[in-house]
Amino acid sequence: MSFKLKDIAKEANVSISAVSLVLNDKPCRISEEKKALIKKIAEDNNYTPNINARSLITKETKTFGLIIPDIENIFFSRLTKAIENYCRQFGYTLIIVNSNDEYTQDLNLIDLLLSRGIDGLFITISNSAYNHQEDICSKLNKLTIPYVMIDRIFPDFDCNKVYFDNVKGAYLATKNLINHGHRRISCIINSINSQNSISRFEGYKKAMEEHGLSIESDFIIEGDYHIKSGYAAGDMIIKNNTTAVFVSNDMMALGLLKRLREENIRVPEDLSIVSYDNLLNDFLIDMQITSIDQKVSELGTVACDVMLNHIQNKELECKNICLDPELIIKNSIKDIVYKEQP
Numbered sequence: 001m002s003f004k005l006k007d008i009a010k011e012a013n014v015s016i017s018a019v020s021l022v023l024n025d026k027p028c029r030i031s032e033e034k035k036a037l038i039k040k041i042a043e044d045n046n047y048t049p050n051i052n053a054r055s056l057i058t059k060e061t062k063t064f065g066l067i068i069p070d071i072e073n074i075f076f077s078r079l080t081k082a083i084e085n086y087c088r089q090f091g092y093t094l095i096i097v098n099s100n101d102e103y104t105q106d107l108n109l110i111d112l113l114l115s116r117g118i119d120g121l122f123i124t125i126s127n128s129a130y131n132h133q134e135d136i137c138s139k140l141n142k143l144t145i146p147y148v149m150i151d152r153i154f155p156d157f158d159c160n161k162v163y164f165d166n167v168k169g170a171y172l173a174t175k176n177l178i179n180h181g182h183r184r185i186s187c188i189i190n191s192i193n194s195q196n197s198i199s200r201f202e203g204y205k206k207a208m209e210e211h212g213l214s215i216e217s218d219f220i221i222e223g224d225y226h227i228k229s230g231y232a233a234g235d236m237i238i239k240n241n242t243t244a245v246f247v248s249n250d251m252m253a254l255g256l257l258k259r260l261r262e263e264n265i266r267v268p269e270d271l272s273i274v275s276y277d278n279l280l281n282d283f284l285i286d287m288q289i290t291s292i293d294q295k296v297s298e299l300g301t302v303a304c305d306v307m308l309n310h311i312q313n314k315e316l317e318c319k320n321i322c323l324d325p326e327l328i329i330k331n332s333i334k335d336i337v338y339k340e341q342p
C-alpha cells in the first residue's frame, strides 16, 4: 500500500495541507524542525506525490496541453519534441493531442485538455480554423488558464502568440530563384485563407513584382500542407512550363518530388525548387533541397518561456513574438539564362 499524505500528517501530527505545503516548498507557518521531520518521514517511507492529491492543495497539475494539427508532419513532431523537452526541465508534463487539421477537433480537444486540469495550453490551430475564427477565439477567450498560439495565428486576435515572419520567408525563397535567373516561377501555397498561406503568397508576390515579373494564373497552385496535395500539384507544374517552383512547405515538396520522379523530371536540371521548413534533407538521398528554416526548436522554447513567464512571474501582458526565418542554400536550384518568349 503506497504511503499517502495523510499517513505523513498522522505520524508528524500536523494537517494534510501542512504536509503538502512543506513537500511542495510552499510558504507556511511550520517550524524548521517540524518541516525536517515531515521530509524525513516522506523519504523514509518512499513517498511519491499523487498528482491528483497534490493538485487539490496547490491547484496545479504541472501539466500543459499541446494541440497540433498534423502529428505526421515532421515540423510538428519536431515542435512537440522541443516543447516537451523544455517544459520537462521545469517539472511540467505535456499532454499532446492531434486535431487532424479540423477546427471541430480544435474545439473538442481544448475541452478535453481542460478536463484533465492542465495549467496552460499551447495550440497550433488547424487549417480549417481560419474559416471559423470566431468560434475558436470565443473558446480561447473563455479560458481561465494561460494559452499561447504557436506558428499559426489570428493577426487581429490579442493573445500570447509566437510565430515566424512568413512574408519574409517566402520573399527570400522566391528572390533566390530570381537571382538564379528564373522568371517563370510557380508557387504551391496552402489553403487560400490560412494566415501562413496568405503571408507566404504575399512574400512570393513581393519578390516577383519587385522584379517586374508577371504571375500567370496557372503559376499559383493551392495545396493543403499535406504530401498528396504536393503530388497533385506536380501535374500542374509539369503543364505550366515554369522553370522553378516555390513550395510553401516540406510535406508538399515531398509529394511534388515523388510526382516529378515518376515523369523523370530531374531537380535541379529540369526544374529548380525552393521549399519551406528545412526538414527534408536528413531524409533525401540524391539531392538536398534549398529551403526556408523556421528554427522549430527556437519556436518551441520561446513559446514555453512565454507560458512559464506568465505562470511563474504572473506576466499578464500578451506577448506577440515574430521570429526571423532563414534561407538555407543547398543544390536544388540551377542557374538559367532566361530567353524572352517569342
Ligand code: RIB
Binding pocket: 073, 075, 151, 152, 196, 225, 248, 249, 250, 251, 276, 277
Ligand atoms: O509544414 C507545416 C507547415 O504548417 C509549416 O510550414 C508550419 O508553418 C505550419 O503552419
